[in-house]
Amino acid sequence: MSLLPAETRPDNSGRGLSGGRGDDGLRNDGLQNNGPPVNPGLPEDFSSRIRRRGDRAPAPPFESWETKSERRSRHVLFLEDISVSFDGFKALSNLTFYLGEGELRCVIGPNGAGKTTMMDVVTGRTRPDSGEAWYGDGLNLLELDEVDISLAGIGRKFQKPSVFESLTVWRNLELALKAPKTVLRTLLARLDPGDRDCLEKTLELVRLTDQAGKPAGVLSHGQKQWLEIGMLLVQKPRILLLDEPVAGMTPAEIERTAELLLSLEGGHSLILVEHDMEFVRSVAKTVTVLHQGRVLAEGDMARVSSLPEVMEAYLGLEEE
Amino acid sequence: MSAARTAGAPAGTGRRERVFDLPTKVFCALLTLPAALLCAGSLGSPGGALHVQSHTMLVLGKCLCYATLALSIDLVWGRLGLLSLGHGAFFALGGYAFGMYLMRQIGARGVYAASDLPDFMIFIGWEKLPWHWQLSHSPALSLLLAVAAPAALGLAFGWSAFRSRVSGVYFSIISQALTYALMLAFYLNALGFGGNNGFTDFKSVLGRDIRSPGVVAALFAMSALTLLGSCLLCRALAVSRLGLAMSAARDNENRTRFIGYRVENVKLFVFTFSAAMAGLAGALYVPQAGIINPSLLAPVFSVEMVVCVALGGRGSLHGAAAGAVLVGLLKSWLTGAHPVVWPIVLGALFVLVSVFLPGGLAGLVRDLAARLSPGRGENAGADAGGGSGRGDGDNDADDDADDDAGGGNGDDGDGSEKRRKEFSAAAAAASGEAPA
Numbered sequence: 079m080s081l082l083p084a085e086t087r088p089d090n091s092g093r094g095l096s097g098g099r100g101d102d103g104l105r106n107d108g109l110q111n112n113g114p115p116v117n118p119g120l121p122e123d124f125s126s127r128i129r130r131r132g133d134r135a136p137a138p139p140f141e142s143w144e145t146k147s148e149r150r151s152r153h154v155l156f157l158e159d160i161s162v163s164f165d166g167f168k169a170l171s172n173l174t175f176y177l178g179e180g181e182l183r184c185v186i187g188p189n190g191a192g193k194t195t196m197m198d199v200v201t202g203r204t205r206p207d208s209g210e211a212w213y214g215d216g217l218n219l220l221e222l223d224e225v226d227i228s229l230a231g232i233g234r235k236f237q238k239p240s241v242f243e244s245l246t247v248w249r250n251l252e253l254a255l256k257a258p259k260t261v262l263r264t265l266l267a268r269l270d271p272g273d274r275d276c277l278e279k280t281l282e283l284v285r286l287t288d289q290a291g292k293p294a295g296v297l298s299h300g301q302k303q304w305l306e307i308g309m310l311l312v313q314k315p316r317i318l319l320l321d322e323p324v325a326g327m328t329p330a331e332i333e334r335t336a337e338l339l340l341s342l343e344g345g346h347s348l349i350l351v352e353h354d355m356e357f358v359r360s361v362a363k364t365v366t367v368l369h370q371g372r373v374l375a376e377g378d379m380a381r382v383s384s385l386p387e388v389m390e391a392y393l394g395l396e397e398e
Numbered sequence: 399m400s401a402a403r404t405a406g407a408p409a410g411t412g413r414r415e416r417v418f419d420l421p422t423k424v425f426c427a428l429l430t431l432p433a434a435l436l437c438a439g440s441l442g443s444p445g446g447a448l449h450v451q452s453h454t455m456l457v458l459g460k461c462l463c464y465a466t467l468a469l470s471i472d473l474v475w476g477r478l479g480l481l482s483l484g485h486g487a488f489f490a491l492g493g494y495a496f497g498m499y500l501m502r503q504i505g506a507r508g509v510y511a512a513s514d515l516p517d518f519m520i521f522i523g524w525e526k527l528p529w530h531w532q533l534s535h536s537p538a539l540s541l542l543l544a545v546a547a548p549a550a551l552g553l554a555f556g557w558s559a560f561r562s563r564v565s566g567v568y569f570s571i572i573s574q575a576l577t578y579a580l581m582l583a584f585y586l587n588a589l590g591f592g593g594n595n596g597f598t599d600f601k602s603v604l605g606r607d608i609r610s611p612g613v614v615a616a617l618f619a620m621s622a623l624t625l626l627g628s629c630l631l632c633r634a635l636a637v638s639r640l641g642l643a644m645s646a647a648r649d650n651e652n653r654t655r656f657i658g659y660r661v662e663n664v665k666l667f668v669f670t671f672s673a674a675m676a677g678l679a680g681a682l683y684v685p686q687a688g689i690i691n692p693s694l695l696a697p698v699f700s701v702e703m704v705v706c707v708a709l710g711g712r713g714s715l716h717g718a719a720a721g722a723v724l725v726g727l728l729k730s731w732l733t734g735a736h737p738v739v740w741p742i743v744l745g746a747l748f749v750l751v752s753v754f755l756p757g758g759l760a761g762l763v764r765d766l767a768a769r770l771s772p773g774r775g776e777n778a779g780a781d782a783g784g785g786s787g788r789g790d791g792d793n794d795a796d797d798d799a800d801d802d803a804g805g806g807n808g809d810d811g812d813g814s815e816k817r818r819k820e821f822s823a824a825a826a827a828a829s830g831e832a833p834a
Contacts, residue, residue: 201656228658240653242646253642259658261667267639313657 154179154347155200155232155317160209162195162371169195170206170371177317182343184350184358184379187368188392193351194237196368197319200349201234202227214316229259233315237322237351239302243295247286247305250294251277254309276312283338284308299326307338317347324357336360367391415637421760422633425716426626433462433622437615452614459614459686461726462621466628466679468706468722469715470672473632475704476713477641478668479648480565484573485676486700487580488548492677493684493694494584495547497597498531499540500608500685504601517599518592528590537604544681545674552673553666560662560669565651574697581695596691603685614686621682625719628675632715635668644668705748710758717760724759 155177162170170192177183185193198204199211202224211219217230228234241250255273257263269277281287284304289297294305303323310318323339324332332354339361342348352358358365358379365382367374369391375382382388418426436458439450467489474480501516508517515524533539555576559569587593606613635641646654647661654661684690693699703722710721725744732740755762 224652224655225658225660228656234656236653236656240650242642242649242653244649245642245645249642252639253646254657259660261640261660261663264643264659264664265635265638265640265667309657 152179153177154181155213155349156211157196157199158210160196160199160206160211162192162199162204162206168371170199173209173368173372175366175373177347177349180344180347182339182348182350182361182363184352184362184365185368186352186355186358186365186392187374190370191368192371193368194321195371197234197321197349197351200227200317200319201232225259228313228315231314231316232319233310233313233317234319235303235306235310235321235323237325239299239306239326241294241297241302241305241309244293246291247281247294247297248277248290250305251280251308251312255312256314280308280312283311285334300328300331303327304331304335307335311342315346317349318342320348320350320352322352322354323350324352324354332357333360417630417633417637421714421716421764422629425629425720429622429626429629433619437619440611440615440618452609452611455614455618456686456688457727457730459618459621460683461723461730462618462625463679463683463686464703464706464726465719465722466621466625466682467676468703468710468718469625469628469632470675470679471703472707472710472712472715472718473635473675474669474672475707476715476718477636477644477648478665480665480669481567481570481704482573482669482672483570483697483700483704484575484577485672485703486694486696487577488552488673488676489680489683490577490580490584490690490692490694491548491551492544492680493690494591494597494680495544495677496540496681497600497684497690498534499537500600500603501592501597502531502534503603503605504599507601508599516592516597518587518595519590522587524590530590541678541681545677548677548680549670549674552670556666556669556673560665563662574700577695577700578697581692581697584692584695592691594692596689597684598689598691600685600688608685608688617682617686621679621686624678624682628678629716629719631675635671636715640664640667702744705744708758709747709751711760711762712758714758714760717758717763721759 153176157173157175160170160173187193195204199206200219202222213219219227257267281290284307286301286305297305307323324335336357339348362379365379366376367382367388374391375385375388436450439448440455442449467485471482471485474482505514510517510520513520533543559572583589584591585594600608602608603613643659643664647664651661706722706725707718709725711717729740732743751758
């Protein structure tokens with residue numbers, strides 16, 4: 079599997095890399111992407127669809143092989159041509175990113191690469207200037223707010239552990255529990271045995287059973303991180319966004335977290351933003367490298383980290 | 399792991415906090431028993447040893463109304479983190495609504511004695527009741543209005559404030575502006591609320607003399623029951639999952655949104671409930687005080703009630719009510735005995751409590767109880783105490799929003815040095831394992 083930047087979605091053609099170099103990338107399995115589109119199953123108005131997209135960066139040929147609905151059925155989340163700028167600074171520029179159902183994807187990149195901004199776009203916190211973001215079975219993320227997106231099944235763990243410190247560990251979990259969250263339903267909510275069981279299992283999973291009655295504020299940093307992961311799990315989300323989940327953890331805790339995340343793979347889709355490369359190496363099958371708001375490379379860790387452009391972006395080789 | 403489970407840790411902690419915890423029981427006992435005794439005493443024969451004068455009952459009854467108001471402020475301030483400096487507006491609105499009924503009850507016994515119209519309307523030459531006085535003939539409808547009007551105002555005000563995500567000190571300022579604007583409006587004669595004189599000189603309620611011992615005792619009992627009921631409702635709200643959501647919204651509003659709660663709806667619900675509660679307290683206050691005028695709408699009254707809450711213990715609910723009763727009694731005594739020193743005493747109290755008793759009187763009681771029986775009070779104050787310690791409007795999640803964006807392309811500092819090493823190590827390991 080080639081992991082050259084040529085494989086990284088639409089913005090690749092603009093960078094002058096020939097499509098012919100990708101033999102069997104992530105999304106064009108078995109397809110020649112340097113010939114004219116010859117798929118017999120294409121709808122008649124296929125070429126006009128391409129033209130309509132023409133005002134953005136031109137789509138690479140293989141983009142055309144799938145209809146939008148086919149793409150949706152294979153991906154639980156996709157961002158296309160997302161651009162975000164803050165006061166002239168382009169946090170994301172024409173970012174395109176696809177996440178498969180049940181996939182665990184690590185997103186790495188130097189500071190300012192746009193990792194957190196990407197998560198902000200997905201969770202409805204930041205509205206992009208342009209582009210599209212779709213989730214699941216046709217939910218347009220750009221039309222929903224944070225609450226709707228959370229209820230639709232995208233859970234997020236923040237970079238700083240943000241548990242509710244005045245509430246006990248148990249109540250933090252109870253609050254996050256998947257349930258109708260309107261005011262009246264919340265007012266009348268009771269924990270039924272099934273919920274209780276779910277909370278107890280989650281407590282065990284994140285190893286906080288003995289701390290259940292303590293205010294979350296007294297937990298250690300690593301335990302807060304785990305509690306937040308637990309809060310994410312009881313929401314039973316379809317996609318988990320984890321922003322630096324192992325920051326501040328001891329090596330043993332990191333190992334445990336890796337186990338936990340790997341056990342989630344398959345059942346949930348995960349996006350993991352992390353600076354700890356050892357950790358990324360231990361969990362990641364596919365890594366996406368962001369740099370200056372765009373996808374620089376995508377593929378398995380070993381290959382991605384050996385690419386000269388990644389080394390350059392990440393390590394700043396120009397100094398040497 | 400199984401040992402921990404059999405030890406019962408999750409089962410014990412999983413139980414929801416009860417409405418009737420120990421402090422609530424103590425509070426209910428301290429409220430109902432003396433209140434029942436006082437009612438009995440005031441109805442006893444005037445010469446009896448246990449006789450309580452009407453004047454005392456009225457002062458105490460007013461204090462209970464203040465306590466309900468303080469409770470409503472504490473619900474939104476202590477539990478939701480919204481410091482309202484305008485709750486007096488809801489209290490006064492409820493008072494005016496029930497005051498209209500009391501004015502109608504005066505009938506032809508007014509100074510002009512010529513018409514059923516309230517005196518001030520005759521004075522400014524009105525010949526018939528304005529539209530907003532149409533419900534005032536009925537005590538039940540007036541009482542309903544006394545709850546509905548403040549609730550409607552709270553709903554409208556809250557809706558506009560929370561929808562645009564106004565919080566922290568900005569919310570406090572606009573809530574104060576609300577009550578100030580209402581005060582200016584109520585000073586106008588043309589509004590039909592008696593201008594700066596307001597309503598006074600009430601004669602009767604439900605056809606009985608408003609100062610007869612029976613009516614005074616009944617008003618006192620209703621004030622006590624209102625306080626009791628409000629306190630239990632607030633407690634039930636606080637221990638429900640919505641109460642958890644309130645604490646969560648107070649501590650970190652954005653995070654609460656990200657787990658799926660519409661924070662603005664939670665706030666709107668609780669704020670409206672609190673406004674209705676304040677309105678009911680105001681309705682019971684007016685017949686006992688015998689007067690209502692726009693001074694209740696002055697920001698200083700609302701601020702004074704906030705001081706009561708701080709004194710009693712922010713977030714403790716009962717503490718706030720107790721603080722209001724104590725301050726009310728102190729005020730009633732001092733403004734009679736040494737009127738000049740009252741503002742100084744109030745200010746000094748506030749400063750002393752904020753510096754030495756951040757948890758207020760409730761915190762003091764809790765600490766003492768914990769000291770007397772070690773191991774018992776450990777978890778009791780976890781939530782209430784947490785609220786007072788944290789400032790308003792600290793949204794942790796906000797801070798990390800721009801971490802990536804704001805970082806720019808900065809490749810400087812030791813952070814990047816560390817990252818560089820980490821990455822080199824990872825890259826080396828990766829390429830060693832699977833050569834490209």
